[in-house]
Amino acid sequence: MERADERLERLSRLYALYDRFMGPKEFFCHRGCSTCCTCNVTLTTLEVDYIRCHLGPEGTEAIVERVRNNFSRKRFQPKITLNGFARACMAGRQVPDEENDPRWGTCPLLLDQVCTIYPVRPFGCRILVSTDDCSHTGVATLSEFTLTVNNVFMQYIEHMDCCGVYGNLSDMFLALSGDETEGLSVTIKNQEAKGFMVPPEHRQRIRPLLEEMTRI
Numbered sequence: 001m002e003r004a005d006e007r008l009e010r011l012s013r014l015y016a017l018y019d020r021f022m023g024p025k026e027f028f029c030h031r032g033c034s035t036c037c038t039c040n041v042t043l044t045t046l047e048v049d050y051i052r053c054h055l056g057p058e059g060t061e062a063i064v065e066r067v068r069n070n071f072s073r074k075r076f077q078p079k080i081t082l083n084g085f086a087r088a089c090m091a092g093r094q095v096p097d098e099e100n101d102p103r104w105g106t107c108p109l110l111l112d113q114v115c116t117i118y119p120v121r122p123f124g125c126r127i128l129v130s131t132d133d134c135s136h137t138g139v140a141t142l143s144e145f146t147l148t149v150n151n152v153f154m155q156y157i158e159h160m161d162c163c164g165v166y167g168n169l170s171d172m173f174l175a176l177s178g179d180e181t182e183g184l185s186v187t188i189k190n191q192e193a194k195g196f197m198v199p200p201e202h203r204q205r206i207r208p209l210l211e212e213m214t215r216i
C-alpha cells in the first residue's frame with residue numbers, strides 16, 4: 001500500500017503539472033480575486049491531508065476555527081463524486097440533481113478578500129481559470145478544452161484517493177477534526193476512475209497530458 005507521504009508528494013506533482021500545463025496562458029484569476037470563493041467549495045480527503053500536512057496542527061486548528069465561526073448553513077453538499085458521475089453516465093444510470101448556488105455565502109477561509117490557505121488551496125479552487133474578470137461577467141470564461149483538462153485532473157485526484165471521501169470543505173474539516181457539533185459529516189466515498197470524461201474532439205490533444213499524469 002502506498003505511504004501517506006508518497007500520495008501527498010504525487011498530489012504536489014500533479015498540482016505542479018497543472019500549473020505548468022496552464023502556465024503560459026493568460027488568465028484573469030490571481031491571489032486576492034475572490035469572486036468564486038464561495039461556501040460551496042469541495043475537496044477530497046487527500047487534499048485535506050495535503051493542507052494539514054503543510055500547515056501543521058496549528059494551521060489546521062485555525063482552519064477549523066474559521067469554519068466554525070463562518071459557517072454557512074446552506075452549502076453545496078455533493079451527492080455524487082465526479083468518478084461516480086462518469087460511471088453512472090457510462091452505465092446509462094440516472095444521476096442525482098445537485099443544487100449549488102454561489103449566493104449561499106463566501107468561503108469560510110476567505111479573509112479580507114484573500115484566501116488564507118492560498119498556496120495549499122484545494123484543486124477545485126485552482127481550476128477556475130477564467131480569461132475574463134468574472135466579477136463583471138458573472139461567470140468564469142473557460143474554453144471547452146480547459147473544462148476537459150479540469151475534469152481529467154479532478155477524476156485523477158479522486159482516483160488517487162479512492163479509499164477516501166469527498167465533500168464540502170466545511171464538512172470535511174469539521175468531520176476530520178472530530179467536531180461533532182456542526183455539519184456532521186455529509187461526505188461521500190471516492191471512487192476509482194473507470195474512464196476519463198474526454199469528448200472525442202479532445203482525445204488526441206489531451207493524450208500527452210494523460211501520459212504525463214500516469215507517469216506521476
Ligand code: SF4
Nearest residue numbers: 037107109110115125
Ligand atoms: S479555499 Fe481559498 S481559494 Fe478556495 S474558495 Fe476558499 S478562500 Fe477561495
